Every structure is written in structure tokens, then in C-alpha cells.
Amino acid sequence: MNITGRNSIGYSWTATGDTVLSAYNPVSREILPERFIAATEAEMETALTRATAAFTIYRHISGADKATFLEAIAAEILALGDVLLHRAVAESGLPLARITGERGRTMQQLQLFATLLREGSWVEAVIDTAIPDRQPLPRPDLRTMWQPLGPVLVFPASNFPLAFSTAGGDTAAALAAGNPVIVKAHESHPGTNELVAGAISRAAATCGMPDGVFSSLNGYGHTLGQALVRHPAIKAIGFTGSQRAGKAIMATAAARPIPIPVYAEMGSKNPVLLLPGKVATSAAALAQQYAASITQGAGQFCTNPGLLIAMAGPDTDHFAELLALALQQVQPAPMLNKGVYEQYYAGLKSLQQQDGVRTLQAGVPAADALAYPALLQVDSEVFTTHAHLQEEVFGPSSLLVTCKDMVALQQTIIQLQGQLTATVLGDRYDLQQYAVEIQLLQDKAGRILFNGVPTGVEVCEAMVHGGPFPASSDARSTSVGTAAIRRFVRPVCLQDCPPALLPDALKEDNPLHIWRKVNGQWTR
Template identity: 50%
Template sequence: MITGKNYIGNKLSSSGNKTFTTFNPESNTENYWKLYEASDAEVDEAMRLAHDAFKVYKTMPGRRKGDFLNHIALEIEALGDKLIKVYCEETGLPEGRAKGERARTVGQLRMFANLVEEGSWVQATIDTALPDRAPMAKPDLRKMMLPLGPVVVFGASNFPLAYSTAGGDTASALASGCPVVVKSHPMHAGTGELVASAIIRAAEKTGMPNGVFSNLNSSGIEVGKKLVEHPLSKAIGFTGSIKGGRALYDMAANREEPIPVFAEMGSVNPVVFLPRALKEKGKTLAKTYAGSITLGAGQFCTNPGLLFAIDSVELDSFIEELATEIVKVKPFCMLNPQIKKYYQANKSKVQSETGVQIKASLDDSPDNYANQALAIVSGSTFIVNKSLQNEVFGPFSMIVKCSSIKELESAITVLEGQLTGTIVSENNEIFYYKEVVAALQNRVGRLIFNGVPTGVEVCSAMQHGGPYPASTDSRFGAVGSQAIYRWVRPVSFQNWPNELLPLELQDDNPLEINRTLNGDLIQNNSKR
């Protein structure tokens, strides 16, 4: 049952007067449940509970936190078909997508549970004292990662589970020892409440402090603004638009105590097709990329929005094939009428730019369904017109026809930061394009060889972030186990009594974790 209320710790609350509903884009009707926007008092109470919970939660051993995360996964699974039904009613996404995203969400939670139970992620580093060193004695120094404090997580519009209430930001923050306050996304707040209820049940069953998690509703920006500006907030996690992420970043920087914002924002995910690849497998590539461009109505942060190639007969053939294939794809329902509106507006804006040619466009589709399109522009025009880099969130892509290798390299060099960059090559021709590869590597967080950018594997080696504006800090990613390092900071203990040190830094290594001792990696009490 969806109450529409806010979870302030383990308490359901609806003290505010403002209500709103979510929308079913497939049926083009409002959903029947009413949601209560969090009041100022509820925002403050959630943050104060999180602050108090942090005092206890940050000291809990990894096995306790891991037990909590594993129980969240179990409780989400226990929601069963009810969760899938509401997810579909609020997004227009199909059941298969909902179940796949649920699997990814619980998989992430279990991954972080394993990480914190093992414990080496804290990067314990010990440099023992040298009291007889001349001319000055060396102190005993021990360093490890410690959690920042309450984290505010903003739910993402396009991933109601994997990037929202119990998604990667929440899972990694809880794993690090930080309580979480979620600002639920207004487009799928019912889904958010169901997942929040699962987290609260898991917290109660595993003896977590009240306030370790809260979930707040909001139909606009007001609640999010209050959360970012609240003096007890210590970090922000966000996935969404450049405009939204930058606004949060500036807001956090202007606080009396600035706090970090880890925002994953816009990306057009450039793809470079090398000449021999187009000649040898142009038809296959056209079919593959038509599918990638239109996948899920293009509502992925890794959607291939820019396709680069050197002008040739083979490129012209590829363009004809891609134009044919892209309009064959059955149109897909978008997440919300507003997202469809923004897609149409942004697509029209790019198409109206000087030098842009429309090669393919599907103009007839039902309400809230996306009309996929393909455009072409010359490399020289692209280089001088920065607005052609703007993300069009939806099934739209633009081919950039470059006159030479040099122009191709220049076009890539002027790109803003991106999440991904792809090289499509055949028969080792990539070895003749080292400068192009180097230019692409300089602009992206993940380099893909002979694949498509859509699809993000959740693992330790994944980097889901890139130079600004793909993300606000390119050193960190939002996906995989390394995401935990966004919510911690290194702390050194100098000449500290052994019995007062965290267990991770004590002499006898009671947790038997991997540590660095005087420059050597020690694995489970034995030198590797």
C-alpha cells in the first residue's frame, strides 16, 4: 500500500499541506495515489535524526553494515510484483526492464555488503615510529578512510531503482558508514516509498539506529534546496541534467561550510567509426547502433548522441543504412510527458542550427512516445558551434562528417567531458589513429572498443564518471564498488595508543584485512 507519506527515520509523516500525484505515461493518466511533499519541519527532523544516527552508525563493524545491506536486498525482493507494477505505472517502462533493474539494485547492495564485510576497502596504511632516526625521530602514523556524515541522495528520473532510493548512491553511502536522506524523484515517488519501506524494515530487523535512512517527497526543487543547504548535510549524490547538477554544485559551494557534490550529469558519449570498420561491417554496425540509439527511448546517460567518422563513400552508405534502420524501430514510451516535451524542444533546437541536416525522422507516434531522429553535420561546423554538443535526452543522434584525420582529432579535442567514448575498428586499423585515441581518452571516463556505450557493468573496474560536465569530480564514479570513496575522507592517527585505535589500524590486525605496513602490502597478516 502506498501511503504517500514521508519516512522520517522509521516514522511515516505527512505534516505538510502540499500534495501531488505521479503520472502513467503509457495510459496518459494520473496515478491514483496522493503524495505529501515534505515540510520544512520534516526536512529538519530527518537531517537531525541522520546526524544523531551517524554517531552510532559510523562505529558499527563491517559485518553489521553488511547485514543491513543484505537485508535491504531481501526486503526489496520481498516486495514482489507489487513493486514491479507500481514501477511500470509510474514510468511507462516494460516489466522486463523493471525486473532487470531490480536485479541490478539488489546486486549492488550485496556487492557493497561483501565489500564492507571483508573490510580492506578502508585502505589502512601504517608507518611505524623510528624514535632513533636522525636528525629527527619519526612518529607512528596510521591512516584509514572514515565516513563524512549524513549524505543527501537525489533520485534519478530514468532509473527508479538502480539510481534512486536504494540505488548505487544510497548503497555506497550506507556501506561507508554514512546515514542517507533521499529526496525522492517526483516522477516515481510511489516506487520510492515502497523501496523506502523495505530499507526501514531492514534497518529495524538488523538493529540500525533510527535515522540511518529517511525518504522525503517533493514535487519541485524546494525540498532538495533545503536539504543541500541544511548545515547537517555533509555530501550530495545526484544523477540528472547538467542544469540540475550544476545548480546543486553551486548551492553546496556557497554554504558557510561547503560540501562535496558528486553529480553524474549530461553526456553525448561520442563514437568514432574508423574507415575500414565502415567498409567491412557497415550494415551490421548500422543495425547495432540503431538499436543502441533507440534503446529505452534513448533515456540512458550512455546513449550514443554523437557519431564521428571521416567522409567517404563507405560513410555515406553507413548513413543510408542507419537512417533506414533507425526508423524501423518501434517507438518507445518516454518516462513522462515533461521529458517528451524537453526531448522535442532540444531536438528541434539542434536541428535548427546552421549546417545541420535531418537524415531520418519518425514523425508519427502515440502520446508520450519518442520520435527517433538522425542528423548530419560537417566536422568544421561542429568544431565552431559548441551548442551542437548539447545532450538531447532521447532517441536522437548526430553524425559528424570530418574531412580528414586531423579534423576528426580536432572535433574530438573540442568536446566537453563525457562519460564514455567508443572506437569502432577493424583489422588493427586503430594503430594508425593513436592521436585520435589519445584525444578521446582525454575527454572521457570510459573507453570502449568495438561495442556500444549503452550498458553499464556494476563491478570494481567500472568508471562511471568523466571530466566536467559528465560529472563534477572525474576522480570518482557512481557505479561499482569504488563509488564508496565519494563518502569518506582519509584520517591519520599520530602516536595514538594502540587500544584506542580503530580495529583496522591496531597492531595485531584483529579484522585480518589487507593493509600497507611501512610501504609493503600485507595480506591477511602475511606479506604478499
Template identity: 50%
Template structure:
């Protein structure tokens, strides 16, 4: 496929006339390739009108047709071959293995949601049959199912150009729910975005779906993204990015005449808690694993271990020395954009010059936009007193906080903001200590893991990639895993509808064969589950 720099309005290529921009080579910082045209308000209106028109038809497509659509997108992405990989590498600076792995994850997510759609369980079909003879009052016939919420706006993420972007988890979940999607592409990887957008548009045509099921917009500034959230036809928003960006979109969505949900993944420093037994037993091994996680992908993961908490003592200092030695030998890696690199270096310099912070180690220098890892340490008192020490540094930097005792450690954990992940390292002697911490950890994080690190998010049915604010804007939801579909659904109850008018999932003969909760018992294929 050819990269044209065009918008995709209902799948049709349109040249944006609202300014233009070029992709930036991540390693050189220089613009390259064809210019991309920014969308106008008229382009935005056309995309939203098409999505609104397509909604009722698309949400009632058969489960099989929707599943095939998701699988066809995955097939078309794979068919892009090396063109997609090479373009993505140039725009992001990420290595080939990482991009190929992320492509596999993207296609895997689409396949997962295809299986979710086929099962029909997301419909949550419930039937409370009429009881005309019940006394003192008869019961009406009540039936309920989930339906799609409406057109969804998705903002591509900078750090996952495939898995959290045009055909990423938000888009896959929205399509699976039955929602048309309008994607605002991230300006850091526009060529990658257009290629994937073309693969989706091709799938829309191949599957005979309404053209408004998908549109892709480029924005030469911020006005189109903001206007997209404000548009009355958009009923939900998916966003992965900074706290400032997420909060700005939340404000727009909440100030609309009809407020809509914004599912924003924003800020998390992902504390790593080192308990006494584990530290005494394997400080060196934990340090090696920590540095590997910290520097993975130049630290540009939302689950990057940006904070280490432990009781001070010989074992913690041994961990620090081992981590410092390991970090010093890790070569710097190219960051996604010059802007991200500049923000990271500013954050490192801020800590380097802080009176209460000690620089433990810094990685080897690299190219112009490469990011050396950095490890710092401070006291629990300083960390508690200075909110600036809690700010996320997007990159391969972390801060060790030395606590005087377990009481200080617990107080510090309780003072933290919401997190995507919390990792705890322990051995058998630490089980009672973790048992005491668990209630607090459950209140602070969406995912609690033992003897590992948060980088590496499994896409499955039990995964929660979310957490209390500011990790996400809605602590009840996840952006990864099969439960992500729930963000784009709402329940509708039907009372005393004639059987011929009932949605197929709620008919007593159950032509779809989906699970139905009848009088509180789940039944599939005529048998209780």
C-alpha cells in the same frame, strides 16, 4: 506493503503538509493513485537531526553488521515482488523486462558493496610504526584509516527508478561507507520510491540500527531539495540528472558556510568514432548495433550514443543509409514523463529546422508520449561553429558529423566537452589510428570502449561511470562500481595513540583481519600480499 503517500522520517511514516502531488501514468499522462505530501522545513530538520544523531553510531558498526544490512535491503526489495514491478511500469512506461533487470542490478549493487565492506579494503589501513632509534630524528607512530564523511543527501534519478534512485548506487555506496542517507525522491515515480524506502526502513529495524540511518522525503516543488543540500548536517550530495539541476545544487553546496562535495552526473553525448577500416569492413553491422543502442529504453540512458564522428566518404554514407533504414523500422517507445517527452520533441524539431543539419531518418510514430528515433547529419565546420549542435538531446536521437579528413576528426574530438563514454569502432588496420587518438580520448572520457556502445554499464570493480565536466562534477570519481564508496570517505591519521585506544583496523594484532599497509608493504593475515 501499502503505498501511503507519506514521508519516512527515520523510518516513521509522516504525512507531508507542504503541498501535494500524484504520480503520473507515463502512457496516458494522467494522474493516478493516492496523493503524496511534500515535506516541510520541519520535516527536513527532523530527518537531518536524526541522521546527525545516528552518524557516529552507524559509522562504527562492525563490518559484518553493515554488510548484512546491505544484503537485507536487497532481500526486502525482492520481497516486494510484482507490486514493485507493476507500480514502476505504470509510473515510468518502462517494460517489465527492463524493470526486472534493473531490480536485479539494484540488488546486485547492494551485494557488491556488502562484499566491499566485508573485505575492509576500503578502510585503506596504513601503519608506519614508531622508530625511536632513527637518526638524526626518531619517527613517531603513525596510523591511518578512512572514515565515513557524514550524512549524505541522495537525489533519485528520473531515468533509473531503481538502480539510481532510493536504494541505488549512491545510497548503497554511502551506506557501505558508514553514512546515514536522506533521499529526496524523484517526483516522477513516487510510489516506486516509497515502496523501496519502506524496504530500507524495514531493514534498518531488522538490523537494529539507529532510526536516523535512513529517511525519505518528497518535495512538491524544489525548495526542500535545495534546503537539503544547504543543511549544515549534510556532508555530501549524490545526484544524477540534468546539467542545470546539477549546477544549481553545486552552487548551493559551494555557497554554504561549510562547502561540501556534490557528486553530480549531468550531461554527456557519448561520441561514437568510426575509423576507416571498420567502416569499410562492416558499416551495415555497426549501423544495426548503433540503432539498437540508440533506441534502447527510448534513448533515456546517460550513455546514449548521441554523436557519431567519422571521415566523410562512401563508407560513412553507407553507414548512414543502413542506420536510417534500421531506425525507420523501430517502433516508438513511451518516455518517462510528459515533460521529458516535450523536451525531446523540442530538441528534435530544433535540429529538423536547422539550416546546417540534414534529417537522415525518423522512426515510426507511436502513442501520445512515445518518442520516435531521429538521426541527423551535419558537417564538422558547422558542428565546430555552432555550440547549440553539441547540446544533449535526452532521447533516441543522434547526430552524425562528417569530417573532411583525420586531422579535422582529431580537432573535433579535442574540442568536445567531457564525456561519460567514448566508443571507437576499428579493425586491425585501425590500431595505429586509435593509438594516436588515445591520449585525447583519455582526457575527454571516463570510459573508452572498442567495438561496442556505452549503453550497458557493468557493475564491478574496474568500472568508471564518470568523466570530466560536464559529464560529472568531480572527474576523479565514479558513481558505479566498488570505487564509488570513495566519494563518501575521508582519511584520518592517528599519531602516537595508545594501542588500547586505536581503531580495530589499525591495531597491530589486527582483530578485523583487514589488509594493512605496514611500512609500505600490504599485509593480510600476517603475510605480505
């Protein structure tokens, strides 16, 4: 389990290039000693060639065998023990307890997809049998199911070095769907990536998966990442990160001779609608609850509540005072890397320079390179006329928008960009009185929460982690939960196919015993 700095290309480990990357410890503010060698163009081509060859085999491997593979990956990750945990802590600055929990979530995602594969109905098989004597024309035999796309490129996230990274949700979903995966390792946690890549490689070998079913390459996003996006062997992309990087990937993918889908989760402000009844009776509790949510993990969550929307008045002013006071009590914390830290304070500065924005609480960036919590306030008239106030400030801050009346509140919600989450805080009367505004919020976000905090995403069947652009590139998809598998498949219809050529999911006797829609009726 020693870290070598090499690239994982199928079952091979190579390092033939001369570009070197290093990891950074955001707590000690030191460069870690290991050196990681960026993949060369030749190494990239080898990985893609192997992935393409592996696809011809892996796509036909049974759901049960792919499930065993995913479970083996989870077991290999667990077997890395404290070595993995401490490396992830060193490269992210996140506490050990958080990383330990994230490892559990990573394993849970793999096991959840394994369960989905063993049951098998996720392929959504639909059969309309032939009607040869139908008038005026006969109906042919038609059978449709989801089928995999081909090699998938995954860009991991900086804020989740395990759960949204090398063996994270994108990789789990793509492998479950029957696609080989190539990971462009994140520059912030290359050592963590190498350890997990080794776990996946060992699991693939143990389970007899084809060479090239998984590869992981070191390099920079603007060079290696863009080269991978342009390569014709890549058939789909999963990305978690900033809007700037996500849009660059989307533009490159769309400009290819044959464009490919990009499933980019690009973060959002995650508005919280504070309704009057709740604010009047629960201001102190809400202030404590939201101070904790805003500052959890130094605010480095894509679901961080970066926007609070409320009706103007004494109760809202009192809540704002309590929230600012609660944020003052939170200790500043290190951020994931220098870039994230600098962007956080640049984002705050941009907000503070806008006329009409008032700073209620904010620390001053200092030599300690820590992120101090911040709370700002603005009237809805200013907020709705300056689009840059909607830009995500990735870190422990939130912007309170106050609305003078119901019309202003509705206009504020209508002008919101697409969001990953939106939260409603209200008592029973509030929820009835503001039903229109709640419906407007549903048009803006992939997940609506009631009387809770948006931080925290459950890994389960019903979860939607996505939303209208620019929160994500495709509002019809999710990057968390079993529905994520649909991003890496396409429907294929077989017409009058000879029975011997039908996949098991479409055979007449249903050997997989899955749920199928046959002539309009769901049946096993």
C-alpha cells in the same frame, strides 16, 4: 505494502504538510490516483536531526553488521514482489522485463558492497610506525584510513526508478561507507520510492540499525531539494540527472558557509568513433547494432550514443543511409514523463535549426506523445564552432559528425566536452592507424569501449561511470562499482594515537585481517 503518500523519517512515517504531489503514467497518460504529501520544514529538520544522531552510532558499526544490513535491504526489496515491479512500470513507462532486470541489478549492487565490507580492505589502512631514533628528527607513529563523512543526501534518477534511485548505487555506497542517507524522492516515481523506502526501513529495524540511518522525503527539487542541499547537517551529495539540475545543486553546495562535495552524474553525448576500415566492411551490422543502442529504452540512458564521429566519404554515407533506414523501422516509444518528452523535442529542434545540420531521419511530435528516433548529420567545421551541438539530447537520437581529414578529426575530438563514455569501432589496422585519436578520446571520457555499444553499465569492481565535467562533477569518481564508496569518505591520519583508541583497521595485531600498507609494504 499499501502506498500511503507519507514521508519516511527514520522509523516514523509522517505527512503533516499540505503540498500534494502525484505520479503520472506515461503510457496511459493519466495521473495515478495516490497523493503524496511533501515534507514540511519541520519534517525535514526531524529527519536531519535523527540522521545526525544516527551517525554517531552507525559510523562505528562493524563492516560485517553493515553488510548484513545491505543484504537485508536486498531481501526486503525482493519480498515486495510484483507490487514493486508493476508500480515502477506504471510510473516510468518502462517495460516489465526492463524493470525486473533493474531490480536484480539493485540487489546486486547491495550485495556487492556487502562483500566489500566483509573483506574490509577498502578502508586502505596505511601505517608508518614510529622511528624514535631517526636523525635529525624522530618519526612519529602515523596511521591513516578512510572514515565516513556524515549524513549523505541522494537525488535519484528519473530513468532508473530502482537501480539509480532510493536504494540505488549512491545509497548503497553511502550506507556501506558508514553514513546515514536521506533521499529526496524523485517526483516521477514517488510510489516506487515509498515501497523501497519501506523495505530499507524494515531492514534497518531487523538489523538493529539506529533510528535515522535512512529517511526519504517527498517534495520538489527547487524547494525541498535546495533546502536540503543548504542544510549544514548534510555532508555530501549524490545526484544523477540533468546538467541544469546538477549545476544548480553544485552552485548551492559551493555557496554554503562550509562547502560540501557534490558527486553529480549529469549525462553526456557519449561519442562513437567510426573508423574507416570497420565502416567499409561492417556498415550493415553496425547500423543495426547502433539503431538498437540509440533507441534502447527510448534512448533514455545516460550512456546513449548521441554522437557519431567518422571520416567523410562514400562508406560513411552508405552507413548513414543504412542507419537512418534501421531507425525508421523502430517503433516510437513513450518517454519517462512530460518534461523529458518536451525536452527531447526541444533539443532536436535546436539541432535542426542550426545551419549546416541535416536531418536524415526524424519523426514529427504528435498527439500520441511518443518519441520518434532521429538521426542528424553535420560537418566537423560546423560542429566545432557551435558549442550547443554538444549538448545532450536525452532520447532516441544521434548526431553524425563527418570529418574531411585527420586534422579535422583530431580537432573534433580535442574540442569535445567531458563524457561518460567514448567508443572506438575499428578493425586491427584502424586501431593502429588511429592510435593518437584513441588516446585523445581517453582524455575526454571515464570509460573507453572498443567495438561495442556504450549502453549498459556493468556493476563490478573495475567499472568507472563518471568522466570529466560536465559529464560528472568530479572526474576522479564513479557512481557505479565498489569504487563509488570513496565519494563518501575522507582520509583521517592518527598520529601517536594510544592503542586503546585505534580503530580495528589500524590496530597493531590487525584483528580484521585486512590488507594494509605497513612501512611501505602490503601485508595482512
